[in-house]
Amino acid sequence: MTSIAPQRFSRLGIFGVVLAMVGLAIIPFVTSTTGLRQASQIIISVLAVLGVNVATGYGGMISLGHGVFIGVGAFATGYYVDGLGLPWLLAIPLGAATAALSGALVGLPALRIKGIHLALVTLGLAIVFQPLSKRFPKFTGGVSGKNIKAEFVAPSWWPSDTRMATAVYRYLFCIVIVGLAMWATWNLVNSRFGRSMRAVRDNDTSAAVYGVDLISARLQTFAVSAGLAGLCGALQIVLVPFVSQEIYTPQQSLVIYATAVIGGLGTIWGSVLGVVARTVVGAVGKAAAGADGLGPIGEFFDLLDQPAFVFGVGLILLTFMFPRGLAGIKRPKRTTG
Amino acid sequence: MDLVLLLQRIFDALFNSAIYSSLALALVIIFRSTGLLNFAQGEMATFTAYIAFVFLSGPQPRLTGGGLAGLVPGVPFPIPLAIIGAVICGMAGGAVTERALIRPLGRAPDLALVNITIGILLATNSLMAQWWGTGPRMFPAVFPSGAGQNFTILGARLRYSTIGVWAVLLTVLVLLVLLLRHTRTGLAFRAVSISRSSAELVGVRVGPTLMYGWALASGFGALAACLSANSVLLEPNMMLRVLVYAFAAATLGGLDSPKGALVGGLIIGLSQTLIPAYVPFIGFELSVLPALIAMVAILLVRPEGLYGTKRIERV
Numbered sequence: 313m314t315s316i317a318p319q320r321f322s323r324l325g326i327f328g329v330v331l332a333m334v335g336l337a338i339i340p341f342v343t344s345t346t347g348l349r350q351a352s353q354i355i356i357s358v359l360a361v362l363g364v365n366v367a368t369g370y371g372g373m374i375s376l377g378h379g380v381f382i383g384v385g386a387f388a389t390g391y392y393v394d395g396l397g398l399p400w401l402l403a404i405p406l407g408a409a410t411a412a413l414s415g416a417l418v419g420l421p422a423l424r425i426k427g428i429h430l431a432l433v434t435l436g437l438a439i440v441f442q443p444l445s446k447r448f449p450k451f452t453g454g455v456s457g458k459n460i461k462a463e464f465v466a467p468s469w470w471p472s473d474t475r476m477a478t479a480v481y482r483y484l485f486c487i488v489i490v491g492l493a494m495w496a497t498w499n500l501v502n503s504r505f506g507r508s509m510r511a512v513r514d515n516d517t518s519a520a521v522y523g524v525d526l527i528s529a530r531l532q533t534f535a536v537s538a539g540l541a542g543l544c545g546a547l548q549i550v551l552v553p554f555v556s557q558e559i560y561t562p563q564q565s566l567v568i569y570a571t572a573v574i575g576g577l578g579t580i581w582g583s584v585l586g587v588v589a590r591t592v593v594g595a596v597g598k599a600a601a602g603a604d605g606l607g608p609i610g611e612f613f614d615l616l617d618q619p620a621f622v623f624g625v626g627l628i629l630l631t632f633m634f635p636r637g638l639a640g641i642k643r644p645k646r647t648t649g
Numbered sequence: 650m651d652l653v654l655l656l657q658r659i660f661d662a663l664f665n666s667a668i669y670s671s672l673a674l675a676l677v678i679i680f681r682s683t684g685l686l687n688f689a690q691g692e693m694a695t696f697t698a699y700i701a702f703v704f705l706s707g708p709q710p711r712l713t714g715g716g717l718a719g720l721v722p723g724v725p726f727p728i729p730l731a732i733i734g735a736v737i738c739g740m741a742g743g744a745v746t747e748r749a750l751i752r753p754l755g756r757a758p759d760l761a762l763v764n765i766t767i768g769i770l771l772a773t774n775s776l777m778a779q780w781w782g783t784g785p786r787m788f789p790a791v792f793p794s795g796a797g798q799n800f801t802i803l804g805a806r807l808r809y810s811t812i813g814v815w816a817v818l819l820t821v822l823v824l825l826v827l828l829l830r831h832t833r834t835g836l837a838f839r840a841v842s843i844s845r846s847s848a849e850l851v852g853v854r855v856g857p858t859l860m861y862g863w864a865l866a867s868g869f870g871a872l873a874a875c876l877s878a879n880s881v882l883l884e885p886n887m888m889l890r891v892l893v894y895a896f897a898a899a900t901l902g903g904l905d906s907p908k909g910a911l912v913g914g915l916i917i918g919l920s921q922t923l924i925p926a927y928v929p930f931i932g933f934e935l936s937v938l939p940a941l942i943a944m945v946a947i948l949l950v951r952p953e954g955l956y957g958t959k960r961i962e963r964v
Contacts, residue, residue: 374763376688425948428686436689436893436941443934509816560887566771572766610667615779624772628750631764647946 325581332584338489345479349551352486352593358545359493361572361583363540368569369577370501371533372513373422374431378541379440380418383557385411386540387451390555393462395450400464404489411542412535419534421525438565444556457556464550486547493543498580500536509533557646563620566569570623574630576639585638593622656923658806664919665894666878667814671873672888673894673902673910674822675866675909681842681905682862683751685762686896691888692741693742694870696773698887699781701735702788728791736871743867747860774864777885785887788878814876821872821910834861839957842905890937894921897940900947903957912955917943 339351360382367375389407392398398406418437422430445452452458466473466481498507511519512529520526549555567590574587595615601617614620634641672690679687687693704726706778727735750765792813800805811904818925836897840848849855874888881887898917902909917940925931931938953959 368760374760376763376767391942412773419944420947425952426944428763429948429952431759432686432896433941435944436896436937439889439893440935440937440941444938447930447932447935502775563771563774564929566767569767570771576761583927596929615776618775618779620771621779624775625768627764627768631761631768632753635761 315459324608329406330582336497340480340483343476348479348483349477352483352551353548354587355483355490356486356544356551357568357571357590358490358587359547359582360541360568361543361575361586362494362497362580363537363544364569364572365537365546365575366497366540367534368535368572368578369582370509370513371530371537372505373419373530373534374427375434375534375537376431376569377418377434377436377441377562377565378538378568379560379562380437381415381538382545382548382568383409383441383445383560384414384538384543385547386543386548386555387445387448390460390544390549391451392457394460397462400462400550404543407546407579408539408543412539416535418538422530422534435562435565438562438575441560441562442557445560452557455557457554457558460553460555461550463553465646470479485550489543489547490496493540494580494584497536497540500551503515505529505532507529522576557595567620567623574626574637576621576637577637578636582637582639589626589638590619590623594619595628597622606635653804655923658926660802660807660811662919662922663915664811664814664918665877665921666714666915667811667875668877668891668914669894669918669921670899670911670914671818671821671869672891673875673914674825674907675869676895676899677902677904677907677910678862678866678869679711679905680899682859683840684906685766687768687866688763688892689773690866690870691738691892691895692770692773692777692885693746693867694775694885695885695888696740696790697735697739697787697867697871698874698883699777701731701878702781702786702876702883704731705775705789712879728789731873732791732872735875736868740864740868742830743863743865743870744860746867747863748856751863752856752859755928765902774885781885783885785882785884788883789878791876792958794879800866817872817876821869824906828865834858838862860909888922893916893937893944894940897944899954900956903954905958906956909956910953911914 331512336355340348343351343617359377363381364375364378367373367378378406384406387404388410392403392406393400396403420436421433425433443574449458464482464485466478470477470481501509506521507527508524509532511522511524516526519529571586571590572583573586574589575584576582597616597619601614672694675690675694676687677688679685699703705728725731746769751762751768754761754765759776790810792810794808794810798810799808800812801807829839837848837853838861840851840853841855841858841862845855848858873891877891878887894917895914898913899910899915901916902911902913920939920943921936925933925936945956
């Protein structure tokens, strides 16, 4: 049973937030522009994972295809800044809104298709997305992708316009947007709408009896969830002004799903934990794969460099040991009276 | 409309139809008994195709997967033996998967089952990429499929390989029906499929029975992968798209109906070839789109498909 009561900050939570903020503040001083860009990319990936969390953790709709919404967000934002010449600060929310709209469209079948069948449909969507986006080269650049000519640069009041200063600006911009999105999601899931969302997840029939409009609850949940992923896509091209269907593979969608589950569904912090775990796994794996001279065992170590492998195995292990994900290891089960 | 061309396209489609039917059967066998959609079915099948590849090519240096072949006496095998070996390995793998990963979960919610199958999918996929590389590998044709190796019917060419694949599929199907109708295990399997708790009450050992089900399903998957590895080229993602077709086929036929899987595979195979041929926008690569749309439409309008059992939800 998951609690319907709003989640509050625990002491551990506040400690974690402070620690994260200190860590985020240190990063720009110790790394290069490339490192900063990679850090930003990791930070924005929280949004996509959060999107899966909203749909699956709070809304009870399994989505294996969130890579699609990242893609829609990126392609749309790219088109708005380049094709339409809109300013970035308008194009980014519009891109996210476009993804949200596409999410609502995908949510339409979710009104009748539930559970494992919905998972199947979203997986199908993830598989069809790459060939489909090749058909719209105007937005996606076709097979090889396309550069976004408009660049996201710091405004005139920013003290410097060196490459490093721009990278720092983009980094901070991403942090602010991700922070705002997390705050908004936090409020949303603890609002009246969030409660009805969870009621629909736990038992849609009784939710309907209590007066929840199932159709709008499901559609809005999917729209919000896709919008978050779309925002991630929009920020992707803020960081790297290039769009291509190549990175939106089905495996990527599945890894995002795995990250959400491993981090812990149904809590905002779970998504952050998932991304942290993925980053740690990636770093450890790289180090392990670099270790030479281990003979045939070394080839097994190389597997650790495949985040998809580690996360696939992790997904299985966690389902058995900690079904509530990393975020659920520590926290005792809370029930409402 | 050119009728010879149409006939030719239908003949060409029949090959894929057999593959989709076979994989759809694997999905149906598992769904029928466990109520679980096995998203990892495609990757498990691809893995067995790589096993067949190892049996065929013998030990290779620098390949962990290929190196293992050195332990098997008598490699390289001839093709039929390699495929039979791979199917047996696949069946064993399916049984082990059920015993180790599915049974301990008991009656878990959908989410847990999805997580397990997605976990297997991701892990197997990257394992294959690591061991055998992501590049496509040549897999020999099982049946003669070169130029001129075909019958000509009304001006259209029907390849020997198409006939061969269907012969294999139908033979295995007859064996499956015999197994289900005339053995105690088959009886137990049917009982578990109809009602798990009632079967349990009359003393059927549900666990082992489901394990046989998984073994059978994986066998069908392995067969599908080995037979198609020549035409789609052996690579880690080779069954991903095929899986969508197979799911569409299974959904169309009714997710719990073996007959439906066969008919669904036939229809989806035909539409996969015919729709791109007559609708230029779809093209070859996007031919997975109609299958997905068909799947969604069926789930929306008639979730039980053509031959499936209607599910009535108790409130």
